[in-house]
Amino acid sequence: MNEGSSTCPFCHPDGSLFENELAYACPDRFPVNPGHLLVIPKRHVADFFLTTKEERAALQSLLDVAKRHLDGKYAPSGYNIGINVGVARG
Template identity: 50%
Template structure:
């Protein structure tokens, strides 16, 4: 545990009890949600990113992605999902404790949602217009 890490502190101080967790990871609501119900799946061990996790921790995170999806379906009824991780500063990671975003999507939340996660690099996202 890193005392300065917001995710290490959050899990030890007050995990969201209503959200699923397991021995190696937990789910919390995102503090700066991009949509209603935006979740973070966070390993309990402090590790910088996905590639620093053990195979068991990676599996535990993916199990919680599925459990988080079911929880969102019951509590928020989204129409779709984006799942993503930022690994390293060049990829946009700002908290250096691995976390997976599970972002519920809703019909009409964007005028044109085509491309989804491809918009991480806007000039490369639209592959369908210039064919």
């Protein structure tokens, strides 16, 4: 179903915490802070701006799920939500 590159780490997550039909959320391998998660579309796309309306809705919905999870686990005082686009995304 997923025709993404076999070397693409985002097509082969280490272990997703949450998922829905079109997206999944997994811990970042190089967390900036405790609770650093990646929310990624299941389809292999180059960046956020190439996602469909449905995929964006799926990403948004997982973001809500992840926030509730992190609220319960870490009770953080705040969140950073970032979107990485292009070669500088790292």
